Amino acid sequence: MEILKAQQLSFRYPEEDRDTLHELSFVIEEGEFVVLCGPSGSGKTTLLRHLKRELTPVGSSSGTLTYKGQPLSGLPAAVAAGEIGMVFQNPDAQIVMDTVWHELAFSMENLGLPPAVMRTRLAEICGLFGLEPLLYRPVHELSGGQKQLMNLASVLLLQPKVLLLDEPTSQLDPVAAREFIMALQRLNEEMAVTVIISEHRLEEVLPLADRVLMLEDGKLLADAAPRLFARQTGSGALTSAGRYLPAASRLYLSLAPEADSVAPENIPLTVREGRRWLHALMAGTDAAAGAELVNNLNSPAAETLLTCREVTFRYEKEGREVLRKLSLTLKQGEFLAVMGGNGAGKSTLLHVMNGLMKPQRGRIELAKGKTTGLLAQNPLLYFSYDTVAEELQHMGSYAGLTPEAAASEIEALLAVFQLREVLQSHPHDLSGGQQQQTALAMMLLMKPDILLLDEPTKGLDPAAKDRLAALLQQLRGQGISILIVTHDVEFAAKHASRCALLFDGGITAExxxxxxxxxxxxxxxxxxxxxxxxxxxxxxxEDVIRTWPASAYRC
Incomplete structure (x- = not known):
């Protein structure tokens, strides 16, 4: 049964010279799990905001959107608010109350539900998501994963028919992200909730999907089942979509000699399916087990630029120690990736290393004459002006660059981050990925010796990640040291020279x-x-292709 339908839907933001959404037509059936993917700025968030009537952006539009056959714009307010729910990319953007209990009850109170109904629903949802121990906690004490689960629970308390999610796992660690996706799977399978999720990290969600919708430049580039989507990518029909496939599919298509002749049902989507395929592929073949890979190591003689010596930090005098006797070094030209669970203290570590917060014990040692630059997790903190162009120009001036030098530097950064088309846009109107890229470009104009980056790949599509990685490697070649805090395992594995795990206040592995x-x-x-x-x-x-035995290349 049809639940949402778009016909020739187009939308353009004020003063823009092209459509953000252009003549989109699609039908979503009740109970479907739909994945929405595409490059940053392709229109994914704008489309989701159109499907949630209360969040429809200001601009000119044409075409129609219907919900169960009725125009979306004509739905009663209670139906539109209650039956179509949305979870945002940034957990904090959706929170309005001070405690978990008050936040969960807020939406139900707004719809005027009786107290008895509210208590019953709270008991049910808190049991489903394990939120009962958190009910009376202040929301600012929750980790990113806990906040996102709370946001999902607060939406589900209204018992929606459609659930819209805008990159909900972008700030979650791998374990929390997997738990969140499993919760969505249960809702979809056991309660027939229609799920439409926008994601760049498709490793977990694509195997659950009934269909994939891919946007590019505001146009619908693909509308297909996941395996057919993978087949179209491998055959060259959707060459730009290759980076969005799960690793199992990309590995299969990389080793398949003739991807266009592969049956869609044979393409693996999950790790389990990938391992089964490899077992069959490697039958009777000598594997290169234990092959050593060449690592991108720094010279042991490289100068140490930043050192943490037994650093201990707590936010409150009697509070818990977020960092406990933590020791860490960063050498010149090094690319260090620090990982760990939500709430482990990774962002706190960056703020301490940048000098924004002072440790209670231990010390931070910065090499003489060296400077640090911090890109915080929320890019909105960096924006003060009305356009991207103004933000970059004022930052260039603040960095002491001459107008000519600033113009040259900005031009180079625009090419790297592909921001030229949004120069006259307000920073708050950009997609999450474009905001992240703008903030990073502003910080790079300061030319720090040490870059401290908090989740720099959050909201970035695969192509943008590759451009960011190329820029970071170029900066390393100039002697700049880079420390990133990230949940993006694939990015760290591919580009970092060293990795470390933050747990229980200290570095437990590196x-x-x-x-x-x-x-x-x-x-x-x-x-x-x-x-x-x-x-x-x-x-x-790339590691597999470089080290795999030649005899295994058969499918």
Whole structure:
């Protein structure tokens, strides 16, 4: 049964010279699990905001949107608010109350539900998501994963028929992200809730999907089942979509000699399916088990630029120690990725290293004459002006660059981050990925010796991640040191020179990516999970292709 339908839907923001959405037509059936993907700025968030009537952006539009056959714009307010729910990319953007209990009750109170109904629903949902121990906690004490589960629960308390999600796992660690996706699967399968989720990290969600909708430049580029979507990618019909496939599919298509002749049902989507395919592929073949990979190591003689010596930090005098006797070094030209669960203290570590917060014990040592630059997790903190152009120009001036030098630097950054088309846009009107790129470009104009980046790949599509990685490697070549805090395991595995795990206030493990990830269970790449029986240190598809036995290239 049809639940949502778009016919020739187009939308353009004020003063823009092109459509953000252009003549979109699609039908979503009740109970479907639909994945929405595409590059940053392709229109995914704008489309989701159109489907949630209360969040429809200001601009000119044409075409129609219907919900159960009725125009979406004509639905009664209670139906539109209650039956179509949305979870935002940034957990804090959706929170309005001070405690978990008050936040969960807020939406039900707005719809005037009787207290007895509210208590029953609260008991049911809190039991489903394990939120009962958190009910009376202040929301600011919750981790990112806990906030996102709370946001999902608050939407579900209204018992929606359609659930819209805008990159809900972008700020979650791998374990929390998996738990969140499993909760969505249960809602879809057991309660027939229609799920439409926008994601760049498709490793977990694509195998659950009934259909994939891919947007590019505001146009609907693909509308297909996941395996057919993968087949179209492998055959060259959707070459730009390759980076969005799960690792199992990309590995299969990389090793398949003639992807266009592959039956869609044979393309693996999950780690389990990928391992089964490899077992069959490797039957009777000598594997390159234990092959050593060359790691991108820094010279032991490189100068140490930043050192943490037994740093201990707590926010309140009697509060818990967020960092406890933590020691860490960063050498010149190094690319260090720090990982850990939500609430482990990773962002706190960056603020302490940047000098914004002072540790109670221990010390931070910065090499003489060196400077640090911090990109915080929320890019909106960096915006003060009405356009992207003004933000960049004022930052160039603040950095002491001459107008000519600033113009040259800005032009180069616009090319790297592909921001030229949004120069006259308000920063708050950009997609999450474009906001992240704008804030990073502003910070790079300061030319710090040490870059401290908090979730720099959050909201970025695969192509934008590749451009960011190329820029960071270029900066490393100039002697700049980089420390990123990230949940993006694939990005860290592919580009970092060293990885570290923050747990219980300290660094509990560190090493090269091959050493660090190959011994982990959750904190590792999907490729490593698939091939570790044959290539224990292979983390990426490039690693597999480089070290795989030639005799195995048959499908």
């Amino acid at each position: 090493g090269t990516p091959a050493e660090f990830f190959s011994s982990n269970y959750f904190y590792t790449t999907a490729v490593n999970r698939i091939v570790r029986d044959w290539l224990p240190q292979a983390l990426t598809i």
